[in-house]
Amino acid sequence: MIKRAAWAVVGTMAMAAGAQQRPAITGISFVRVYASNPSATGAFYGGELGYERSVEGDLQRFQVNELQSIEVVPLPSPAPPSRQAAVGLTTRDVKAMETYVKAHGIAVVEPMKRGRFAVKDPEGNLIYFVQSAPIKGDISPRAGSHRLIHAGFMVRDEAKEQTFYRDLLGFTPYWRGGRSEDGPPDWVSQHVPDGTDWIEYMLNAAPVPTPKSLGSMDHLALGVEHIGDAVAGLARNGCADAQCSKTQMGRDGKMQLNEFDPDLTRVEYMEFRPSGTTCCSVPVGKHPTAVEDR
Numbered sequence: 001m002i003k004r005a006a007w008a009v010v011g012t013m014a015m016a017a018g019a020q021q022r023p024a025i026t027g028i029s030f031v032r033v034y035a036s037n038p039s040a041t042g043a044f045y046g047g048e049l050g051y052e053r054s055v056e057g058d059l060q061r062f063q064v065n066e067l068q069s070i071e072v073v074p075l076p077s078p079a080p081p082s083r084q085a086a087v088g089l090t091t092r093d094v095k096a097m098e099t100y101v102k103a104h105g106i107a108v109v110e111p112m113k114r115g116r117f118a119v120k121d122p123e124g125n126l127i128y129f130v131q132s133a134p135i136k137g138d139i140s141p142r143a144g145s146h147r148l149i150h151a152g153f154m155v156r157d158e159a160k161e162q163t164f165y166r167d168l169l170g171f172t173p174y175w176r177g178g179r180s181e182d183g184p185p186d187w188v189s190q191h192v193p194d195g196t197d198w199i200e201y202m203l204n205a206a207p208v209p210t211p212k213s214l215g216s217m218d219h220l221a222l223g224v225e226h227i228g229d230a231v232a233g234l235a236r237n238g239c240a241d242a243q244c245s246k247t248q249m250g251r252d253g254k255m256q257l258n259e260f261d262p263d264l265t266r267v268e269y270m271e272f273r274p275s276g277t278t279c280c281s282v283p284v285g286k287h288p289t290a291v292e293d294r
Contacts, residue, residue, distance in 0.1 A: 023096045065148075089128065220266075
């Protein structure tokens with residue numbers, strides 16, 4: 001009850017505040033995952049998925065494009081249930097963003113360093129704000145996708161999360177749907193306020209999800225024009241098992257393909273636009289594209 005009340009106050013503050021303007025939030029900068037075996041996980045993202053790797057201490061960075069990456073860090077001890085370590089959001093003015101969140105009562109849990117700082121959302125997910133700037137490194141021609149389009153995580157209380165993403169940060173609805181046409185939504189997607197990337201709430205999880213179920217919820221998604229591009233990229237990189245070519249139509253009408261890294265974090269390849277029947281609600285706003293201005 002204390003946490004709920006505290007975030008209700010944050011939502012009220014966010015809606016009432018006018019003195020401090022929110023800087024633009026233009027997309028997802030990175031998704032960071034934990035690895036129990038960093039070498040094996042590096043081989044997955046750098047080999048099977050085909051991204052170029054750079055190393056900073058114990059952090060491996062796999063560059064998706066000049067502004068987006070996948071980060072891999074060693075699994076801490078004791079190990080948390082989720083293997084999703086953090087999600088980074090790109091902003092055009094990270095210093096102003098830090099001032100903005102502090103003005104609205106949000107604690108900074110990792111102070112500003114090298115153009116990024118971190119807070120936690122109401123359910124404890126670590127969220128970075130990152131200054132929009134090119135990443136030094138090569139873009140791999142072997143990769144089947146060069147666009148990170150969304151990140152998802154398990155959410156227990158949608159309303160509580162909305163006080164942060166919707167009320168404070170200005171995210172906007174994109175699509176919501178479920179396994180059943182008439183049932184409650186299982187997935188709620190909402191755009192960053194100044195771009196087409198999105199955060200996806202994964203609802204209605206079991207009280208204690210299995211590692212694969214949690215890894216499926218706490219996931220990242222790579223965009224492609226045609227799902228065949230992803231299949232071809234995986235094949236080029238030596239991925240030969242059935243999962244590497246198992247495509248399916250999602251409930252949002254987009255073709256997709258799911259891979260799992262060694263710690264069972266799901267990597268979802270997804271077409272940018274629907275090509276089939278969209279269930280449950282009509283998408284709102286623009287669909288992502290291969291290249292966007294940040």
